[in-house]
Amino acid sequence: MHRSAAGDPEGAPREADSTDEARRRRFFQSEVERLMDRLYGTGVRLTRNAADAEDLVAEALTTAWSRLDTLQDLQAFEKWVFRILTNTFVSRQRRRRETPATELEQEEEEGDPASLFDRLHQPFLLWWDDAEQRLLDRLACRDVERALDSLPDPFRLVVVLVAVEGFTYAEAAETLSIPVGTVRSRLSRGRSLLQDAFWRHARRHDSTAERRLDS
Amino acid sequence: MTTQFDCEEAVAKLLEYLDGELDETGRRLMESHLETCRECFNRAEFERRLGERVAQTASVPAPESFRRRVRGLIDSF
Numbered sequence: 001m002h003r004s005a006a007g008d009p010e011g012a013p014r015e016a017d018s019t020d021e022a023r024r025r026r027f028f029q030s031e032v033e034r035l036m037d038r039l040y041g042t043g044v045r046l047t048r049n050a051a052d053a054e055d056l057v058a059e060a061l062t063t064a065w066s067r068l069d070t071l072q073d074l075q076a077f078e079k080w081v082f083r084i085l086t087n088t089f090v091s092r093q094r095r096r097r098e099t100p101a102t103e104l105e106q107e108e109e110e111g112d113p114a115s116l117f118d119r120l121h122q123p124f125l126l127w128w129d130d131a132e133q134r135l136l137d138r139l140a141c142r143d144v145e146r147a148l149d150s151l152p153d154p155f156r157l158v159v160v161l162v163a164v165e166g167f168t169y170a171e172a173a174e175t176l177s178i179p180v181g182t183v184r185s186r187l188s189r190g191r192s193l194l195q196d197a198f199w200r201h202a203r204r205h206d207s208t209a210e211r212r213l214d215s
Numbered sequence: 216m217t218t219q220f221d222c223e224e225a226v227a228k229l230l231e232y233l234d235g236e237l238d239e240t241g242r243r244l245m246e247s248h249l250e251t252c253r254e255c256f257n258r259a260e261f262e263r264r265l266g267e268r269v270a271q272t273a274s275v276p277a278p279e280s281f282r283r284r285v286r287g288l289i290d291s292f
């Protein structure tokens with residue numbers, strides 16, 4: 001916290017302190033109110049659980065308030081607070097050791113499936129009119145959330161930071177303390193797994209619709 | 216030095232382009248390729264729209280009880 005020099009017999013520093021403190025609090029409150037749905041949403045994406053998301057955001061905001069003095073540029077608050085949110089999640093994960101190393105190794109060893117675009121353009125699907133539009137039309141927000149939640153943590157973290165929160169690769173690397181090359185490879189793998197889930201969803205949806213038409 | 220992307224290079228770098236991670240030269244080569252290749256342009260549009268769908272999950276309406284909790288928390292700081 002910024003404190004004015006002590007010693008003013010008139011008590012001016014104390015007054016300045018309190019004004020400064022009130023201004024900081026107002027700033028923090030208004031920024032958090034503005035970002036509330038996104039903080040909560042990112043919390044849900046990271047934890048895959050509403051109750052854990054609430055605790056995560058509360059812990060992250062407590063940390064953010066205690067470090068607000070270290071933020072030089074208030075315009076950078078948004079990126080800064082999301083970085084704290086992600087770091088808080090990573091620290092919690094490390095404490096709980098939720099991701100066995102073997103899970104990641106196994107995922108990285110598997111080859112990438114074909115892209116969704118390529119799958120939609122396979123010859124046997126050419127009878128589909130505007131296959132991409134059809135897939136997008138059938139992809140509800142809940143389906144995307146479910147697909148994101150199904151990603152193993154290391155991939156999900158990178159996908160959430162870059163594809164959902166709009167971090168650059170360098171920012172994601174710094175936040176997660178991993179090399180940029182690892183961000184790139186996990187992002188690529190994470191997106192392939194997402195597209196795989198979207199593809200399976202589209203196929204399931206299509207066969208259900210066909211059964212309805214047949215009956 | 217590469218003077219233009221072929222389809223293979225364009226597909227390989229497409230997501231980095233959409234993420235804004237290509238340098239000025241790469242971005243210029245990609246845009247030049249997309250202007251002349253309908254297949255890659257369609258692919259780029261599809262990936263862009265799919266990316267928008269994923270980005271939309273960033274925001275989830277916070278429950279009122281949680282909003283109250285956060286306001287109380289900030290008041291207690």
